Amino acid sequence: MRYLKTSEAAALLNVSPNTLRAWERRFGFPKPQRSPGKHRLFTHGEVAALRDALQEGLSISSAVSRAREGLAADTSSLIGALVSYERERADAAIEAALALRSVDRSVEEVLLPTLDEIARRYTLESAPWAFAAHWAADWLRRATRLAPPPVRPVSIVVGDASRDELDPDAPHIRAFELFCVRAGIKVLSLSARGVAGIGDAVALHRPNLIVVAGGYLPDDAVARWAYATRLAAGAMPIAVYRRTGQRTRVRSTGTSVLPPGAGEARQRLLELIDASQLARTLTDSPAAAGEADSDRPGMRSASF
Amino acid sequence: MDGGRRRDRQSALTLVAEQRPDEGRALAFCGHCGRRPQRGFRAHARVCESCGLGLILRCSAQDAPPVDGAFLVLDARLRVCAVSRRAEQLLAVSETDVVDRHLSALLVPAEAQAASGESLAVAIVQAAGGDRVTRTAVVRPANTFGVRINARIASCGPRPAALIVLEL
Numbered sequence: 001m002r003y004l005k006t007s008e009a010a011a012l013l014n015v016s017p018n019t020l021r022a023w024e025r026r027f028g029f030p031k032p033q034r035s036p037g038k039h040r041l042f043t044h045g046e047v048a049a050l051r052d053a054l055q056e057g058l059s060i061s062s063a064v065s066r067a068r069e070g071l072a073a074d075t076s077s078l079i080g081a082l083v084s085y086e087r088e089r090a091d092a093a094i095e096a097a098l099a100l101r102s103v104d105r106s107v108e109e110v111l112l113p114t115l116d117e118i119a120r121r122y123t124l125e126s127a128p129w130a131f132a133a134h135w136a137a138d139w140l141r142r143a144t145r146l147a148p149p150p151v152r153p154v155s156i157v158v159g160d161a162s163r164d165e166l167d168p169d170a171p172h173i174r175a176f177e178l179f180c181v182r183a184g185i186k187v188l189s190l191s192a193r194g195v196a197g198i199g200d201a202v203a204l205h206r207p208n209l210i211v212v213a214g215g216y217l218p219d220d221a222v223a224r225w226a227y228a229t230r231l232a233a234g235a236m237p238i239a240v241y242r243r244t245g246q247r248t249r250v251r252s253t254g255t256s257v258l259p260p261g262a263g264e265a266r267q268r269l270l271e272l273i274d275a276s277q278l279a280r281t282l283t284d285s286p287a288a289a290g291e292a293d294s295d296r297p298g299m300r301s302a303s304f
Numbered sequence: 305m306d307g308g309r310r311r312d313r314q315s316a317l318t319l320v321a322e323q324r325p326d327e328g329r330a331l332a333f334c335g336h337c338g339r340r341p342q343r344g345f346r347a348h349a350r351v352c353e354s355c356g357l358g359l360i361l362r363c364s365a366q367d368a369p370p371v372d373g374a375f376l377v378l379d380a381r382l383r384v385c386a387v388s389r390r391a392e393q394l395l396a397v398s399e400t401d402v403v404d405r406h407l408s409a410l411l412v413p414a415e416a417q418a419a420s421g422e423s424l425a426v427a428i429v430q431a432a433g434g435d436r437v438t439r440t441a442v443v444r445p446a447n448t449f450g451v452r453i454n455a456r457i458a459s460c461g462p463r464p465a466a467l468i469v470l471e472l
């Protein structure tokens with residue numbers, strides 16, 4: 001994946017950086033990501049697709065529409081491969097998507113919409129869904145293994161409360177984990193069914209935050225897992241991800257609901273961790289020590 | 305607004321081949337703001353240097369819209385390709401929302417000319433096919449009754465398309 005700075009993208013499109021920013025506001029395209037230093041980074045594929053569309057275009061809107069259509073072709077080719085049960089062609093389709101986009105955006109704009117579309121067209125009880133969900137789980141796990149090692153002093157434990165890999169939330173949970181790993185976060189993913197021994201796992205991993213992901217397991221099962229986790233790790237923030245249906249029962253101030261999109265969820269998670277680290281710094285100060293101690297049984301305020 | 309230039313009484317759409325001295329001389333204009341490129345404009349650049357939001361289009365000089373005029377560009381399938389800034393205001397739409405939609409989402413023949421919808425379509429298809437005859441029609445915004453707007457339909461490019469200038 002090749003990225004372009006604003007000045008490079010503007011040069012390729014033969015416009016000024018100000019014009020490129022005006023396009024971002026008006027057309028939402030090309031859509032930059034942010035570098036760790038908050039600078040705009042454009043994918044070469046998007047910029048090149050727009051440059052080609054502009055050559056024969058009659059308006060920037062229509063060129064953007066053509067460029068988007070070209071990029072959307074990846075989704076239809078992945079759908080075609082998966083519903084034909086062709087693993088190699090599916091691998092090739094996602095590789096083609098990766099040539100134009102980052103890993104995160106290939107997942108969010110191609111892989112996950114493809115799965116949602118297959119589930120919608122064929123139902124969750126169908127063979128195409130079974131094949132697609134299995135392929136996606138495999139691909140996402142592989143991408144997670146290939147991600148660079150964690151660089152942030154941040155770790156999370158994910159309690160997976162989905163049914164299995166055929167659960168429609170499962171690919172989104174794997175994607176969320178992948179995005180977290182790619183953001184340099186250390187992630188320990190465990191089924192929320194496994195309560196015995198969870199204390200040791202948590203003590204070794206020392207998470208900053210716990211995420212309960214998926215809506216299949218009932219609240220009482222998840223509550224047992226979360227309680228055991230917090231018993232070992234102490235009071236710490238809990239966030240829930242794609243726990244649809246159970247969401248209304250989550251009322252505690254100690255629990256945050258992450259947005260359903262994997263990318264947005266990661267962003268919110270990082271904000272929560274920043275806030276909790278700041279709070280920890282404040283409560284660790286001598287002046288606040290008394291308050292911190294009195295707040296220690298904070299587990300009681302948790303929803304689980 | 306229609307005036308007495310209607311020649312074809314069976315079709316309420318006026319089809320007028322206008323002959324002017326400067327016919328054929330190409331003129332460049334921005335598909336968003338209508339401004340003409342500055343002298344010294346880089347020939348290979350396609351984006352308007354004035355507003356940055358439109359592509360440079362060409363048509364014969366007598367067909368060119370006024371600067372900041374209300375106009376649309378359509379393809380031969382009657383799909384909206386461009387809507388000028390002034391036309392966005394006039395029709396209360398955003399180009400980004402209506403691009404690729406059918407003309408009828410924006411403009412229809414005015415009431416008295418309801419039967420001429422096909423003729424309007426034919427005029428646009430011919431212009432979009434590169435026909436150099438300039439035609440006129442009376443139209444109204446699709447969601448507004450009682451408004452009549454004179455429209456001039458001509459060919460523009462670079463890729464052959466129909467330019468509809470709304471004469472306000």
Ligand SMILES: [Zn+2]
Pocket residue numbers: 334335336337338339352353354355356357358
């Ligand atoms: Zn302009």
